[in-house]
Amino acid sequence: MASSIREQRSNIEALSDPFARNSLRVAYHMRRYVVLYVCALAGVVALALFPTYSGGPGGTQQAAAGKGIYGSNNANTGANAGAATNVPGTVSGGAPGAVAPGGAAAGAATTTGSAGGGATTQSASSGGSNTVAIGSGVTRGGVPCSKGVRQIPFSVYAAPCIGKYTGNNGGKTWNGVTGTTITIIHRHTSDANGANEQANDAQIVASGGSTYEEDAKYKAALVAYFNKTMELYGRHVVLKDFNGKGTYSDEELGQGQAAACADADTEANTLHGFSSIDFEGDFEWGPFAECAARYKMWLPQAAPYFPESWYKKYDPYMWSTIMDCENIAHELGEFMGKQIVNYPAQFAGMDGAQNLKGLQRKFGTYVPNNPEYQECVQENKAVLEKSYGVSSSRLDQYNYQLNIQDFPNDAQRAAIQFAANKDTTIILACDPISPIFLTKDTANQGYYPEYLIIGVAYTDSDNWAQLWDQTAVRNRLFGLSQAASTKTLLNPNGEAGRVLRSIGLPVNISSVSEYYLELSMFDQLQAAGPDLTPANIAAGTHGLPMSSPGGAWGTWYFGAGHTAVKDSREVYWTPGTSSYNGKPGTYVEIYNGKRFQTGQFPTGKPPFYGA
Numbered sequence: 001m002a003s004s005i006r007e008q009r010s011n012i013e014a015l016s017d018p019f020a021r022n023s024l025r026v027a028y029h030m031r032r033y034v035v036l037y038v039c040a041l042a043g044v045v046a047l048a049l050f051p052t053y054s055g056g057p058g059g060t061q062q063a064a065a066g067k068g069i070y071g072s073n074n075a076n077t078g079a080n081a082g083a084a085t086n087v088p089g090t091v092s093g094g095a096p097g098a099v100a101p102g103g104a105a106a107g108a109a110t111t112t113g114s115a116g117g118g119a120t121t122q123s124a125s126s127g128g129s130n131t132v133a134i135g136s137g138v139t140r141g142g143v144p145c146s147k148g149v150r151q152i153p154f155s156v157y158a159a160p161c162i163g164k165y166t167g168n169n170g171g172k173t174w175n176g177v178t179g180t181t182i183t184i185i186h187r188h189t190s191d192a193n194g195a196n197e198q199a200n201d202a203q204i205v206a207s208g209g210s211t212y213e214e215d216a217k218y219k220a221a222l223v224a225y226f227n228k229t230m231e232l233y234g235r236h237v238v239l240k241d242f243n244g245k246g247t248y249s250d251e252e253l254g255q256g257q258a259a260a261c262a263d264a265d266t267e268a269n270t271l272h273g274f275s276s277i278d279f280e281g282d283f284e285w286g287p288f289a290e291c292a293a294r295y296k297m298w299l300p301q302a303a304p305y306f307p308e309s310w311y312k313k314y315d316p317y318m319w320s321t322i323m324d325c326e327n328i329a330h331e332l333g334e335f336m337g338k339q340i341v342n343y344p345a346q347f348a349g350m351d352g353a354q355n356l357k358g359l360q361r362k363f364g365t366y367v368p369n370n371p372e373y374q375e376c377v378q379e380n381k382a383v384l385e386k387s388y389g390v391s392s393s394r395l396d397q398y399n400y401q402l403n404i405q406d407f408p409n410d411a412q413r414a415a416i417q418f419a420a421n422k423d424t425t426i427i428l429a430c431d432p433i434s435p436i437f438l439t440k441d442t443a444n445q446g447y448y449p450e451y452l453i454i455g456v457a458y459t460d461s462d463n464w465a466q467l468w469d470q471t472a473v474r475n476r477l478f479g480l481s482q483a484a485s486t487k488t489l490l491n492p493n494g495e496a497g498r499v500l501r502s503i504g505l506p507v508n509i510s511s512v513s514e515y516y517l518e519l520s521m522f523d524q525l526q527a528a529g530p531d532l533t534p535a536n537i538a539a540g541t542h543g544l545p546m547s548s549p550g551g552a553w554g555t556w557y558f559g560a561g562h563t564a565v566k567d568s569r570e571v572y573w574t575p576g577t578s579s580y581n582g583k584p585g586t587y588v589e590i591y592n593g594k595r596f597q598t599g600q601f602p603t604g605k606p607p608f609y610g611a
Contacts, residue, residue: 066316068540069132069529070160132233132529137163141229151230151526155495156551157516159523159544162231169233169530175296176274177532179234182525185273186216186239187263187288189248189280210510212280218511219282222518225503230522233530237522240271248278251285253402254370261291268295274532275521277301282517283320286372293317298534300521305456306372307379311562316538321520321556323482323565325376325456330598331568332427332454333383335480336363338603340452341390345424346611347476349448356424356449362394364423364449366414366430366438368402377429396423400434411437419447427452428479432464439472448472453479455568462486462579462586470575470585477573478608482565484552485589486580494552516553520564554595567595572608 135147143153145161152158171179210218220239227236244263250256267273275298278284282301284292289302293314302318303310307326311318341361348356367377377397384390398417400410411434418426419442426442426449428435435451442449451473453459460481465473483489489512491497496515497507505511525532527540547556556564571587579586590607605611 066535066539068527070543133163140164156548159526165233173532176272182237184275185267186241188243189246191247215510218514226522231526248280251287257287260288264291264295308561316534321564324563329376329380334601337388339606347450348424351447361424364396364418365427369399408437412441415441425450432458435468439469443469443472451477455480455482466585480568481571488552567597569595
């Protein structure tokens with residue numbers, strides 16, 4: 001037992017990313033003390049049972065189409081894109097700055113124009129200059145603005161520049177919005193505030209990582225930076241800390257909806273938050289996100305990897321920088337169809353007495369049983385079958401419970417199933433903890449299939465793959481990554497590095513991630529224009545241009561949906577090569593790191609491992 005504990009501690013300390021480290025620590029803790037965590041759920045509380053935000057005295061919020069300052073280039077806006085008719089876009093009730101039934105704020109600006117450059121004129125009843133000058137003038141950050149310049153001039157991802165706005169912003173346009181402030185709730189879930197989390201923080205500090213408390217400081221400093229540089233039309237973002245009842249670890253697993261909804265209720269009706277971001281990584285998972293939409297709150301980082309169909313259901317409230325799994329399903333299908341399925345399993349090894357190497361590839365997908373992820377797996381299978389003629393007999397699948405305490409048992413069962421079915425290639429459509437057990441279980445059987453990553457949930461990060469059984473993955477691990485190389489992300493002279501150093505923050509994985517997530521949030525706020533409502537955020541966001549080439553986080557484009565990242569690179573694992581953290585094992589890019597969107601993947605055997 002002592003040796004096992006030492007090994008677990010060593011694995012935990014091998015991770016520099018605080019989220020990854022805490023996740024692994026929880027996984028080991030749950031394995032050892034599972035009996036302490038067995039509890040009965042009283043049942044899931046239906047969303048319909050919860051009251052909605054009333055819009056304050058004198059009115060309710062009604063549905064309305066949105067209009068952002070950059071214009072909209074598709075139908076995924078406002079009450080369109082599958083939004084329910086009772087989903088509001090504006091506030092009514094006659095208060096100063098309230099939005100009238102027609103959708104335009106009383107006394108607020110109405111906009112015309114596009115991101116193509118030039119001034120976009122506006123009319124208003126009072127105030128200074130009511131012109132949103134896109135591509136002209138000088139930004140509030142002091143940058144000369146012209147066509148093609150972004151609000152942060154060296155940024156690949158910042159919205160097109162706007163001359164400093166001095167007009168009437170309409171005052172209170174939505175719950176949590178005043179003439180001078182935009183309130184965003186910084187939710188501390190209950191498991192982020194207790195003694196156990198404090199102990200975790202102490203261990204993280206001892207091993208050189210960033211705690212959630214340090215990350216919160218990064219967040220606050222970046223908000224202050226973006227408040228000064230991005231155009232918010234006379235307003236500024238205010239982060240308001242809130243200690244909630246919900247549990248992040250439950251919500252991540254699709255559980256704990258009653259407590260999550262109670263938190264959303266408090267945030268909307270007591271704290272009057274326009275938006276919410278979570279203390280443990282900004283993302284608000286499904287249980288909270290669905291209730292936040294019920295309470296008319298905008299979430300810039302909601303439920304990572306959920307399908308676009310889910311985001312449309314909760315339009316205009318739900319967004320994410322991270323690629324949705326429907327897009328992943330299509331990119332993966334094309335990558336496999338053009339480069340993998342028609343070639344033998346050249347990287348596989350022994351399966352007992354049989355050598356899998358050289359056999360026709362047969363795939364076993366390891367995926368959570370959440371309905372949202374299952375939908376995307378089925379989409380991927382449909383692409384393979386209809387577009388590339390892959391028989392369903394070559395597509396095996398194991399659905400596991402996204403519950404940390406069950407990971408070891410599910411991994412063991414999956415290894416047995418995949419080996420029995422002679423699957424040559426396991427697709428890791430899963431969390432990054434499960435492969436710790438899955439790779440060890442396959443190796444223990446003498447079963448050495450290929451492992452194909454699809455870029456989700458840190459499976460494409462060096463930190464996590466270093467913890468997997470290296471005998472199992474040596475010369476057998478390859479696939480897609482939506483992230484950039486860590487070296488590129490951490491470049492001190494790169495986009496994030498320049499900003500972080502300018503405001504006195506360290507350049508590390510935590511601070512760089514915060515930079516890009518918050519930049520995406522402020523892009524949306526700027527795109528909405530002075531009349532700040534979720535519907536106008538939607539219209540403005542869909543009108544944002546595609547990011548410039550060469551960005552550290554791939555290509556961003558919201559024009560076709562509710563998530564930003566739109567492309568992937570191809571990588572393979574090399575256990576003998578040192579990573580950025582000085583430890584052995586790193587992902588190596590092929591095709592010189594070129595990134596591909598659906599319709600762009602090359603045809604032919606990919607040069608993984610020099611093949």
